[in-house]
Amino acid sequence: MAKPDMIELSMPDGKGPLHERLADAVEQLIAAGRYDRGDRLPTHREIARSANVAIGTVTKAIDLLERRGVVRGETGRGTFVSLPVDRDDELVDLNFNAPLPVVDEASFRLASTLAAARLGSIPNGGYPEPGGGRSQRQALAAWLAETRLEVDPDDLLICVGGQHAIHLAMADLRDTTELIATEAATFSGAIAAARTLGLSLVPVEHDDQGMIPTDLDRVLKQTGCKAVYLTPVCQNPFGFEMNAGRRQNILEVCRGNGAYIIEDDIYSIYSQSKAKTFYETDPNRVYYINGLSKCLTPLTRVGVLVPPRERRARLAARIRAEIWGASPLDVEVARALIEAGVHLKARDTLVAEAKQRIALARRLLGVKEVPMPDGAPHIWLAMPTADAEKLARRALEHGVRVTPPDATAVANEKSGGVRLCLMAPPRRASLERALGILSDLSQNPAVEVV
DSSP, X not given: OBOOSOOOOOOOOSSSOXXXXXXXXXXXXXHTTSSOTTOBOOOHHHHHHHHTOOHHHXXXXXXXXXXXXXXXXXXXXEEEEOSOOOOTTSOEEOSXXXXXXXXXXXXXXXXXXXXXXXXXXXXXXXXXXXXXXXXXXXXXXXXXXXXXXXXXXXXXXXXXXXXXXXXXXXXHTTTTOSEEEEESBOOHHHHHHHHHTTOEEEEEOEETTEEOHHHHHHHHHXXXXXXXXXXXXXXXXXXXXXXXXXXXXXXXXXXXXXXXXXXXXXXXXXXSSOOOOHHHHOTTTEEEEEESTTTTOTTSOOEEEEOOGGGHHHHHHHHHHHTSSSOHHHHHHHHHHHHTTHHHHHHHHHHHHHHHHHHHHHXXXXXXXXXXXXXXXXXXXEOOHHHXXXXXXXXXXXXXXXXXXXXXXXXXXXXXXXXXXXXXXSSHHHHHHHHHHHHHHHHOTTOOOO
């Protein structure tokens, strides 16, 4: 419902752009319950008068809130609150690494309409070609070329998200190896895929650039392992990015030991080094994985796997045997979003917001250094495993869920810590409240947070 065009804004202090501080002030009002989901905000003119800023500044602030998914504009009607109010007694979930809701309702409507119009031309009454139809693969290859790397559409397989791609790559390597090398802690989905396939993960020592090549060489030689699982950008959960030199050293170790690389590049939009992917350097040794779940939306469940060329036919046969193919409707909606350029707008919003949230986490938690200060979707707080388990338990008691160490641990003491998924709360105010609670608990484990 509409509320009177009266608003009292308290602009937060800071050195950031005026429109960003104004957006934060409006968001705080929504989080405080002043406006509920579906309520219409005051006019731009009223907001400008209350905040003593120009109408142009208000327009920029509202545009920013739309990109965050907090509000939506309806032509001729006004601006409305999109998200439900997050009350102080509600759980703030920092456990699930989901992106902000950056695809608005109007974009989904347009994409769905276009997708529906195209569905009639899909052959076999809708049964998809395993790995995706050519026009769909061309669209996903064009997306990769625009955002990450160039691949031949005929080398690409469309999967049901990145998780499916990980499972496919590991399954394809099961005849080659019973072991997969990775860091002391890694993506829980990769752990689950390996366990389901009867594969064992072996830990490799790492530093702030990733796996240490000499230790990887030791592990591969001692165990006979022939596969390495890596997330070179925003490693999950440690959060580091490998530079070009470290990538080259790891690739040389894998070549020397006849090992394949599963390159999980799902966080590629956050890359700061812009180093070449492993796949670009040695495509015959690499299973390259990416998808839309972290850079656009997980609602379409579309991922890509680019395996070594000689393995593609065998993997397409596996897709056909397991699921026949990704949902044509999902793929066509994703294709329409990409063709409309929604992915570029989403990327810019997510990268800018991640930088702000990393800075917020560093300030509130007193963290001096982070691996990717210019923006990452998660942050790792290293600590002894027992302390991490206690913090996760106590945080949940106080309304904050974090990723506990056992969810990502492979082995050894370096797996001790908790992961905080900074992009999960749709509103920054919710994240700020959660980080304040974690800060209090970390500084004084006996404190009762109210």
